[in-house]
Amino acid sequence: MSEIKYSSAELMIVNAARLLQDGDVVFVGVGQPNLACNLAKRTHAPNLVMIYEAGVIGAEPARLPLSIGDPTLVSGSLSVVSMYDIFANYLQRGNVDVGFMGGAQIDKYGNINATVIGEYEHPKTRLPGSGGSQEIAAWANRCYIMTPHQKRRFPEKVEFMTSAGFIGGKGDREKAGLRGKGMLAVVTDIGMLEPDETGEMILTALHPNKTVDEAKANTGWDLKAAAQVRLTERVTENELRILREELDPTGIYLKGAG
Amino acid sequence: MSKLIPLNQAIAEFVNDGDVLYAAGFTHLIPFAAGHEIIRQRRKNLTLARATPDLIYDQMVAAGCARKVIFSYMGNPGVGSLRIMRSAIEQGKLEWEEYSHFGMITRLQAGASGLPFLPMKQTGATGLEQVNPLIKRIPDPYGGKDVMVVPALNPDVAIVHVQRADKNGNAHLWGIIGEQKEAAFAARKVILTAEEIVDESVIRSDPNRTMIPTNIVDAVCHVPYASHPSYSQGYYDRDNEFYLAWDKISESPDTIKQYLDEWVYGVKDREEYWEKLGAKTHKRLKVKARYSEKINYGSY
Numbered sequence: 418m419s420e421i422k423y424s425s426a427e428l429m430i431v432n433a434a435r436l437l438q439d440g441d442v443v444f445v446g447v448g449q450p451n452l453a454c455n456l457a458k459r460t461h462a463p464n465l466v467m468i469y470e471a472g473v474i475g476a477e478p479a480r481l482p483l484s485i486g487d488p489t490l491v492s493g494s495l496s497v498v499s500m501y502d503i504f505a506n507y508l509q510r511g512n513v514d515v516g517f518m519g520g521a522q523i524d525k526y527g528n529i530n531a532t533v534i535g536e537y538e539h540p541k542t543r544l545p546g547s548g549g550s551q552e553i554a555a556w557a558n559r560c561y562i563m564t565p566h567q568k569r570r571f572p573e574k575v576e577f578m579t580s581a582g583f584i585g586g587k588g589d590r591e592k593a594g595l596r597g598k599g600m601l602a603v604v605t606d607i608g609m610l611e612p613d614e615t616g617e618m619i620l621t622a623l624h625p626n627k628t629v630d631e632a633k634a635n636t637g638w639d640l641k642a643a644a645q646v647r648l649t650e651r652v653t654e655n656e657l658r659i660l661r662e663e664l665d666p667t668g669i670y671l672k673g674a675g
Numbered sequence: 676m677s678k679l680i681p682l683n684q685a686i687a688e689f690v691n692d693g694d695v696l697y698a699a700g701f702t703h704l705i706p707f708a709a710g711h712e713i714i715r716q717r718r719k720n721l722t723l724a725r726a727t728p729d730l731i732y733d734q735m736v737a738a739g740c741a742r743k744v745i746f747s748y749m750g751n752p753g754v755g756s757l758r759i760m761r762s763a764i765e766q767g768k769l770e771w772e773e774y775s776h777f778g779m780i781t782r783l784q785a786g787a788s789g790l791p792f793l794p795m796k797q798t799g800a801t802g803l804e805q806v807n808p809l810i811k812r813i814p815d816p817y818g819g820k821d822v823m824v825v826p827a828l829n830p831d832v833a834i835v836h837v838q839r840a841d842k843n844g845n846a847h848l849w850g851i852i853g854e855q856k857e858a859a860f861a862a863r864k865v866i867l868t869a870e871e872i873v874d875e876s877v878i879r880s881d882p883n884r885t886m887i888p889t890n891i892v893d894a895v896c897h898v899p900y901a902s903h904p905s906y907s908q909g910y911y912d913r914d915n916e917f918y919l920a921w922d923k924i925s926e927s928p929d930t931i932k933q934y935l936d937e938w939v940y941g942v943k944d945r946e947e948y949w950e951k952l953g954a955k956t957h958k959r960l961k962v963k964a965r966y967s968e969k970i971n972y973g974s975y
Contacts, residue, residue, distance in 0.1 A: 580800050593798070
């Protein structure tokens with residue numbers, strides 16, 4: 418059997434999709450998370466309910482949405498509600514299982530910075546900001562993030578805490594009364610990080626042909642590896658076919674490194 | 676009472692220099708026509724509030740209309756950065772005030788319901804709380820955990836684009852309904868633009884769909900295609916190609932000026948703008964109909 422070739426974006430999307438369970442209510446972002454959710458729905462999780470922060474519930478997009486407010490999300494969906502309702506009744510009330518996060522930086526305790534690099538008042542690089550991520554990170558049951566494994570994206574401590582992971586360690590979420598279990602998996606192009614019992618993100622899985630040393634060299638803190646580091650399941654031809662032919666035929670989100 | 680007037684008259688009458696403006700619409704029904712008219716009338720020192728500033732505020736900042744922005748997500752949705760706002764902030768040329776989406780919308784909800792503030796549960800993320808003194812933490816008077824509070828936002832003017840309204844300003848909108856209702860109720864003055872002006876009997880045929888009532892509306896303007904390059908559900912598609920193109924246009928002062936000269940200052944109104952887009956674009960943005968099932972209100 419010849420080896421299947423895929424981009425690092427495809428590798429991350431496939432592995433993120435596998436984290437979703439059938440019947441999950443998932444808060445979906447555009448781009449790669451959207452592809453991961455739609456892939457899961459077309460493979461092992463046909464009863465996935467996709468919620469978009471624009472207020473759309475149970476979307477079944479007929480085409481790849483460029484934005485989170487694309488009209489294709491609305492037509493044929495189960496419900497459309499106001500922004501206040503989606504954040505209050507769905508997220509704050511506790512009716513969302515999974516949140517897919519984005520962000521420029523993620524730290525040792527799974528906290529996310531999507532706001533600013535440099536001083537807040539005198540930004541070196543101004544990023545888009547929270548959007549819905551502050552609330553998703555707090556109130557979705559399980560949070561996941563996909564990001565290329567690079568040192569600058571994995572600082573020991575984020576410069577600005579846009580969204581909470583385990584804050585300063587496990588127990589801090591409970592103190593703040595946060596409903597969700599926090600950042601449960603970081604899917605990178607090298608492998609996967611998951612929290613240990615203290616809330617520190619550690620290396621728990623590697624993709625085929627990747628090494629622990631590679632992961633350590635690309636992380637901004639002294640990355641620990643689990644006693645047993647798993648090998649992720651290989652990307653299948655069927656997964657790639659769905660991604661390439663059905664979900665993103667022009668390769669807007671599949672070609673890049675993420 | 677009819678409130679139907681041309682858009683240029685509505686902007687002249689109801690939008691003043693220094694106002695706090697909320698141009699509503701989460702990706703959908705963004706009132707670009709009104710934004711362009713404000714640029715043409717050269718309003719200054721506005722505070723531009725929107726959860727997602729989108730291209731409309733990037734353009735208004737570029738044209739020199741803004742003193743300050745209030746926002747919760749400053750990106751070109753699905754594309755990347757809002758380059759003009761971002762560089763104005765990085766260079767210290769634009770004031771800003773920032774929330775999460777829920778914080779921003781909760782401010783409007785408080786404003787819309789006449790409250791001084793509203794609470795939200797804690798999120799554990801302290802970044803914005805530390806840099807924005809208007810986000811406060813107070814004890815729960817009933818003994819639970821402390822809650823976060825944000826003050827009401829009551830814009831001087833809200834601009835809301837809808838699919839259809841009667842001449843009095845009773846408005847139907849559907850699709851993504853974002854924060855239109857909250858913005859309209861929170862604002863001191865409301866300008867409606869509508870794809871279609873319909874008879875009051877059409878509104879009365881489906882009263883559950885009326886999100887904005889006549890009594891809070893100051894002006895109704897008939898402006899077809901007012902939300903391009905955003906969209907009006909069922910009327911025309913979002914112009915994703917333009918959202919991608921803006922990423923390039925907004926890279927340099929020359930191309931930005933060229934755009935504003937050609938597409939904002941260089942056209943009289945939305946009708947001329949839409950004609951100028953040309954048949955090819957019209958065809959690309961056309962949508963096939965998909966109707967809902969009728970419902971029976973009953974005759975009593």
